[in-house]
Amino acid sequence: MSALKPFRYVSSDSRVREDRRFVVGKGNFAADIVPHGTKHVALVACPYPAARIVSIDKTAALAMPGVHYVLDGQELAGATSVLAAGLDTPNVPRRPLAVDVARYAGEWVAAVVADSRALAEDAAEAVAVEYEQLPFVLDAETAYAGGTLVHEAHGSNVLLDRTFVWGEVDKDFAASPHRFKHRVKWGRSSTVPVETFGVTASWDPWREILDVWASIQMPKYPDQMAMALKLPMSSVRVHYDVDVGGSYGVKRGIKHSVLVGYLSRRLGFPVRLIEDRLENMRGGDMHGPERLFDVEVAYDDSGVIRSMKMRALDNVGAYAGRSPFQLGKPVGAIVGPYRIKSVQYQAIAVVTNKTVQEAVRAFGQAPTNYAIERTFDEVANRLGLDRLELRRRNLIKHDEFPYLIPSGSTYDSGDYHTVIDKVLAHAGYGELIAERVRLRGEGLLAGIGIAACLEPSGGNSSFEPLLNPKVGTTTWMDSCRISVDLVGSITATMHTTSAGQGHETMVGTVVGEVLDVDPESVRVVRADSLNALPSNSPVGSRMAIMLGGAAFHAANKIKDKLIAIAAHDLGVPAERLVYQDGNLSDASAPDKTRTWMELVTMAHRHIHKLPEGMEPGLSVSHIMPVPTGGGLPTADGRVQMYPCYSFEFHLVLLAIDPDLGKPEIKRYVVGHDCGTVINPKIVRGMTMGGIAHGIGAALYEEFAYNEDGLLVAQNLMDYLLPSSHEVPNVEIVHHCTPSPYTVFGQKGSGESGYLGAPAAIASAVNDAIKPLGITVDSLPIKAAYLGDMIAAAREGSR
Amino acid sequence: MKVDLDINKQKHTVEVEPRLSLLDCLRDKLLLTGAHAGCEHGVCGACTVLVDGAAVRSCLMFAVQADGVAITTIEGLAPGPGELSPLQDAFCETHGMQCGYCTPAMILAAHALLSNNPNPTREDIVEAISGNICRCTGYAQIVEAIALAAERMRGLNRPEQRR
Numbered sequence: 001m002s003a004l005k006p007f008r009y010v011s012s013d014s015r016v017r018e019d020r021r022f023v024v025g026k027g028n029f030a031a032d033i034v035p036h037g038t039k040h041v042a043l044v045a046c047p048y049p050a051a052r053i054v055s056i057d058k059t060a061a062l063a064m065p066g067v068h069y070v071l072d073g074q075e076l077a078g079a080t081s082v083l084a085a086g087l088d089t090p091n092v093p094r095r096p097l098a099v100d101v102a103r104y105a106g107e108w109v110a111a112v113v114a115d116s117r118a119l120a121e122d123a124a125e126a127v128a129v130e131y132e133q134l135p136f137v138l139d140a141e142t143a144y145a146g147g148t149l150v151h152e153a154h155g156s157n158v159l160l161d162r163t164f165v166w167g168e169v170d171k172d173f174a175a176s177p178h179r180f181k182h183r184v185k186w187g188r189s190s191t192v193p194v195e196t197f198g199v200t201a202s203w204d205p206w207r208e209i210l211d212v213w214a215s216i217q218m219p220k221y222p223d224q225m226a227m228a229l230k231l232p233m234s235s236v237r238v239h240y241d242v243d244v245g246g247s248y249g250v251k252r253g254i255k256h257s258v259l260v261g262y263l264s265r266r267l268g269f270p271v272r273l274i275e276d277r278l279e280n281m282r283g284g285d286m287h288g289p290e291r292l293f294d295v296e297v298a299y300d301d302s303g304v305i306r307s308m309k310m311r312a313l314d315n316v317g318a319y320a321g322r323s324p325f326q327l328g329k330p331v332g333a334i335v336g337p338y339r340i341k342s343v344q345y346q347a348i349a350v351v352t353n354k355t356v357q358e359a360v361r362a363f364g365q366a367p368t369n370y371a372i373e374r375t376f377d378e379v380a381n382r383l384g385l386d387r388l389e390l391r392r393r394n395l396i397k398h399d400e401f402p403y404l405i406p407s408g409s410t411y412d413s414g415d416y417h418t419v420i421d422k423v424l425a426h427a428g429y430g431e432l433i434a435e436r437v438r439l440r441g442e443g444l445l446a447g448i449g450i451a452a453c454l455e456p457s458g459g460n461s462s463f464e465p466l467l468n469p470k471v472g473t474t475t476w477m478d479s480c481r482i483s484v485d486l487v488g489s490i491t492a493t494m495h496t497t498s499a500g501q502g503h504e505t506m507v508g509t510v511v512g513e514v515l516d517v518d519p520e521s522v523r524v525v526r527a528d529s530l531n532a533l534p535s536n537s538p539v540g541s542r543m544a545i546m547l548g549g550a551a552f553h554a555a556n557k558i559k560d561k562l563i564a565i566a567a568h569d570l571g572v573p574a575e576r577l578v579y580q581d582g583n584l585s586d587a588s589a590p591d592k593t594r595t596w597m598e599l600v601t602m603a604h605r606h607i608h609k610l611p612e613g614m615e616p617g618l619s620v621s622h623i624m625p626v627p628t629g630g631g632l633p634t635a636d637g638r639v640q641m642y643p644c645y646s647f648e649f650h651l652v653l654l655a656i657d658p659d660l661g662k663p664e665i666k667r668y669v670v671g672h673d674c675g676t677v678i679n680p681k682i683v684r685g686m687t688m689g690g691i692a693h694g695i696g697a698a699l700y701e702e703f704a705y706n707e708d709g710l711l712v713a714q715n716l717m718d719y720l721l722p723s724s725h726e727v728p729n730v731e732i733v734h735h736c737t738p739s740p741y742t743v744f745g746q747k748g749s750g751e752s753g754y755l756g757a758p759a760a761i762a763s764a765v766n767d768a769i770k771p772l773g774i775t776v777d778s779l780p781i782k783a784a785y786l787g788d789m790i791a792a793a794r795e796g797s798r
Numbered sequence: 799m800k801v802d803l804d805i806n807k808q809k810h811t812v813e814v815e816p817r818l819s820l821l822d823c824l825r826d827k828l829l830l831t832g833a834h835a836g837c838e839h840g841v842c843g844a845c846t847v848l849v850d851g852a853a854v855r856s857c858l859m860f861a862v863q864a865d866g867v868a869i870t871t872i873e874g875l876a877p878g879p880g881e882l883s884p885l886q887d888a889f890c891e892t893h894g895m896q897c898g899y900c901t902p903a904m905i906l907a908a909h910a911l912l913s914n915n916p917n918p919t920r921e922d923i924v925e926a927i928s929g930n931i932c933r934c935t936g937y938a939q940i941v942e943a944i945a946l947a948a949e950r951m952r953g954l955n956r957p958e959q960r961r
Contacts, residue, residue: 015893016890016893019893019898020890022897022898022901023889023905025830025831025832025873025901027898118822194844194933195836195844195899243899245834245898246896246897246934247897274835277836500895500896501896681939685893685938686896689932689936691936692936693933715839715841716839716842717841721931721933723929724925724928724941725925729938
């Protein structure tokens with residue numbers, strides 16, 4: 001595609017325009033938007049992991065002052081459609097409020113509407129629900145085996161169980177002298193944004209429009225709202241100018257939104273639900289993957305891994321939603337950055353009596369990367385080979401791109417060996433090893449962690465038809481509209497919310513780059529869903545590629561139009577015109593010029609000067625499909641997943657106090673290659689933040705359940721988010737391998753850092769405890785657990 | 799009941815329920831929405847305001863307890879419309895945020911630090927913001943912002959800031 005080099009604004013270390021409103025407390029968050037007359041919702045939650053709802057007595061609650069309504073699941077189900085699910089599982093219906101049976105502790109059973117949130121909470125306590133407890137199942141393998149069924153009508157607990165075979169797996173296994181098999185576990189954690197989910201809905205019965213303000217990051221949100229509420233989509237107006245206070249995938253409060261949408265229509269005033277932390281943690285349906293991996297690899301004496309069998313069993317919680325697709329996206333990078341020739345992949349999603357899962361940063365790829373990397377470490381240990389050397393022998397080489405992997409995706413570009421060499425040179429690998437020796441000499445358990453992995457980016461949706469043949473959605477577009485007004489100012493419109501990714505800055509930068517104007521002069525605004533072009537929201541590390549691409553093409557349409565007007569007015573061929581700073585001049589007669597303002601005036605006012613047939617004004621749109629997208633899977637499940645593949649290489653030095661089991665990260669270096677960087681401040685921040693999140697997933701964060709089926713980590717004292725003390729100084733080493741499929745060579749970076757940090761931390765911990773002859777194969781590696789393991793190992797060796 | 803509040807050097811008399819938190823009072827009664835609710839149990843720090851110059855969680859304090867103290871919210875830091883304080887400007891310079899939700903609290907925590915310690919070490923900064931969770935940034939660009947602000951503010955002739 002077009003390569004514009006050198007860039008004037010792209011890649012320059014400019015400020016992020018969104019920041020100005022945030023530093024003065026003038027963000028426009030969901031909780032800040034309170035239409036006149038708004039009433040507030042609090043929820044009644046089921047205290048058992050599985051229970052029949054015998055009766056709901058609303059009398060006492062309704063008698064309390066300021067209470068307007070108590071809604072139960074029966075009424076809501078009678079008036080709305082079931083929520084959309086990704087897989088074809090009609091007997092696993094999901095609704096905002098439980099109907100007859102509640103299937104996890106914390107599931108919402110009734111909603112109270114009152115003048116204030118405090119009054120609603122008071123009244124929620126007065127709603128008397130009679131339950132009859134039912135048997136429950138929490139463990140994924142147990143659920144897979146059958147027995148207690150979460151949804152009787154479905155006939156099993158299995159939502160998805162499909163085995164793919166790509167390449168000559170049996171042959172490659174038979175031909176390999178060595179095999180290694182193990183099980184690793186990725187614990188149930190999530191992104192847990194500091195802002196909980198919030199939504200306000202306001203129904204106008206005269207205009208017949210439902211206005212919605214939500215902290216949402218979700219493709220197809222207005223469509224699903226309309227379908228569930230049985231409204232035409234043209235009656236649902238989602239406002240995309242709401243600032244989302246962090247999401248990283250999970251802010252998909254469709255059930256919350258349908259609930260308040262219904263209530264506002266039913267009651268005739270605006271209704272809002274801002275989750276409190278308890279509602280968020282146990283009933284907000286935002287837990288992330290909880291995944292067991294059984295990985296077996298076949299390899300030769302030199303450590304070349306020829307084939308891999310992976311069984312991934314995911315515990316998606318009590319209802320289907322979209323989460324099982326998180327087993328599908330990793331198909332697009334199932335071999336990581338390695339030349340594994342054949343793969344067998346069994347993807348299983350089961351329901352249990354746990355909180356519902358939602359999309360989490362990287363959509364299943366970070367757990368998969370962790371499983372692959374743990375396997376590589378163990379193969380190296382078994383061969384007595386350096387872990388880096390093992391990877392070098394298996395990595396795809398720079399001259400092999402574009403590279404087709406067995407599952408059907410072609411990796412666009414990469415230079416993995418160079419990135420690793422740069423990181424090792426920056427870190428001083430020899431010194432790091434010496435430091436490990438020194439720390440061990442001090443009596444600490446010290447280890448070096450490494451992880452090499454990919455960030456698929458561009459946000460295609462081919463995992464949908466891959467896992468549900470009834471779905472034909474292969475790709476997702478994104479769009480940009482640009483208008484130059486009659487006094488020459490430029491306004492670009494985007495068509496989704498953002499959750500801190502700096503999209504306004506990116507659009508301004510790209511438009512400025514193409515039109516050769518100061519990006520600061522480009523106004524960037526957001527449409528609402530009724531005047532929006534198609535967008536699929538910032539998921540799948542796609543916006544630099546997709547919104548950046550749409551802005552690029554739209555700006556070029558403006559530029560082409562200006563050139564056509566000038567060529568016509570000057571009477572010269574368009575090819576002879578030179579565009580600079582928005583003005584056009586004739587290359588062979590530089591005094592023949594038309595300025596930006598002259599051209600704008602012609603387009604808007606002097607229409608008689610336009611080429612015949614040209615549409616007046618200066619407004620254009622561009623709707624962009626995903627590069628390489630649009631193909632359906634083959635019968636054996638091969639498909640191009642995402643278009644671009646960013647690479648990251650993590651190198652960590654970590655020391656564990658053997659008495660406390662407490663790990664401390666001593667050094668953290670990451671090599672990052674996401675192609676051309678549009679804004680370095682933004683990409684750096686995302687990578688740092690992703691690593692911090694990955695450290696949390698590796699060491700601290702877990703939605704733990706007790707044997708009674710209750711979530712025991714349901715506040716931020718029990719679910720531990722890394723603070724500034726837990727996140728080390730991270731050194732980033734940059735490399736740029738442009739993508740051939742994007743307008744500037746950019747790739748995605750929205751999930752960077754998180755893709756490899758958990759694998760790297762696990763690698764370091766295992767390297768540290770290796771002298772004790774033990775391994776830890778389950779995340780998170782909590783200090784108490786690690787301490788006990790270390791103590792037992794030392795006890796045993798005495 | 800009535801409570802007299804001194805917020806950003808302005809006096810307000812507010813009718814409140816005794817159980818109303820200072821956070822809810824600021825947001826719902828006074829429409830000062832720069833303080834944010836994150837956990838409402840004193841862990842995340844998103845609701846931080848300054849009480850007599852010290853960083854305090856407004857979700858753990860009742861509005862009625864704020865009678866007689868000087869409260870500063872993020873709305874009180876900018877010198878004027880469209881202008882930024884040196885600290886706010888430094889957060890923009892390093893991009894010490896992403897989604898912006900924890901940002902007002904983070905800036906107030908940093909403001910409290912720099913008011914008492916114009917020359918903080920990295921460890922001082924890390925400690926000062928350790929009660930404020932940021933889920934976006936991994937803290938690096940926040941720490942850099944505070945260090946940059948300190949450096950810039952030391953270059954200014956502001957003797958009244960010294961103790």
